[in-house]
Amino acid sequence: MTFIRNERLFSKKWFIAYTLIVIGSFILAAGFVFFINPYNIVPGGVYGIGIVVHQLTKGLFPFWPTGIPIGLFGLALNVPLTIIGIKVLGPRFGIKTVVGFILTSVFMDLLTMIVGENDPLGLAKDVFMASVFGGVTIGFGLGLIFKSKATSGGSDIVAMIIAKYTRLPLGQLMIYVDSVIVLLGLVVFRDWHIPLYSWIVIFVTGKVIDITMQGVSYDKTLFIVSSQFELIRDKIINDLNRGGTFIPGKGMFNNADKTIIFTVLNRRELAILEEYIHQVDPKAFVTVMEANEILGEGFKSLHDKISE
């Protein structure tokens, strides 16, 4: 039962989680209503299928002249998928996941009623722009939902079930499932624009989910090999006010003892330090790596990250 994480009702954590879900679902729904649905882009997922079905059922029902509402259809797929998911995979999907997909469907259909389906932002001439911004808003909304530790449900459940039986990696399967839905869009709409715009949306969505969950970090991890390590240490500790660790090493060429400095700096500090190292030891060896995430003294603490 380690998969379900329930916060105590009405605790601070509970409020934060549900606030994230409400805001995330709203942003997610708005992304679809403003940027995706009006242009028949099919970016995978249950709503992708919903968009296809919406077009196919145009004029079929007198009370839905433009077709079955996309949110409602998404909900109609999510409910059985979640039930099957729980049967096959065990209790993985908590109440937060269910609240998330119900809210998304409700927001999507309400917003559609308010703003209409006919090119609400006037982007019909620039669908490329719509797909980029659709990806950004959808990614941001999903990122917030994931932050609350809810899953997105929907087509990911299909991927999880296939993963269980085939033992293929889940990430790959999610891409396959979404690609099948994208190609469904191509088959139905018979226009190559659709899958290309859809892949742009999927790509941008993935990037923005990562950024939302990890943050954009401008910090760099450094390894410095220099004979002037004492001077460089003083600069880091006294002027930059950062910490660091000495790691003893041996030169591969002649086995000479070397001291490696392991430290983490931001971009500006890096520039200052590089200039300084260049003055005291132009032959120093410095490798700079992009750090996705730094937790600990002088940076965001691990405690902040886990409890947010």
Next chain:
Amino acid sequence: MAFLQKDKVFTRKWFYSYALIVAGTFLVSLGYVYFITPYRIVPGGIYGISIVLHHLYGWPVGLTALAFNIPLTIIGTRVLGPRFGSKTVAGFVLTSLFVDLLSFYSGFKPLVDSDPLLSSLFGGALIGAGVGLIFKSKATSGGSDVIAMIIARYTKLPLGQLMMGVDSVIVLIGFLAFGDWRIPLYSWLTIFVMGKVIDAVLSGISYEKTILIVSDKHEEIRDKIIRDLNRGGTFLHGEGMYNGSPKKVIFTVVNRRELAMLEEFINQIDPKAFLTVMDANEILGQGFKSLKDKLED
């Protein structure tokens, strides 16, 4: 002769190499024919020049490129020695063939009309994926890179810069020939996407993270990594720069999900731990793909 890597004929490796070349050249050709040529995008290279000549004089793109590639390879071999193997030759001959065949099939029409931005991105992605596969077979791309190699030999300028220089000159030729500022801008986008996709194909997209952990509770963290996550790791014996106290640094690689579990565990036992998380482009070794697998696939 260390440059020339020959696989023995009809071995498994040989078939694999040539399958990569056929698939790669086909993807490259799809990219040029359906996304790049119809929009007059000139993304550097021999194909860039051929696209310009095609639009000015109606010459077939593939044949024109072949007419450049053959003498360039001969001159390259003369000046630089036997660097270009039969795989390189097979690569550029197949590309020319596919490009001209597909052009007839497509009727010189783009896959999607009225969106050059979309086409420059997807063209770059397809060509990048194809070139990545060709490089995987250890063939070189030939073409304009040979010019850069020859200039590098006589001027001693860095090769990477020269390749960019040669491509930029070709992009500017496109601008001069068509007199439209959108051409170089779309072309640079294509070149950028191509580069990113080539890297992704060659080193793979990895969701693994390299982490360095500095914590006084290193024994407990070690146990968690070894027992629960089933991963290995290395202790580095360091010394705090501030007060010279001995520190153990844990160096390990985990995937995204394991990272979340490990962070939660570290927070419980040592909230003041210091950890830095880096994207690992490629991990080879125990618990991951082995170096042997990589070099033999």
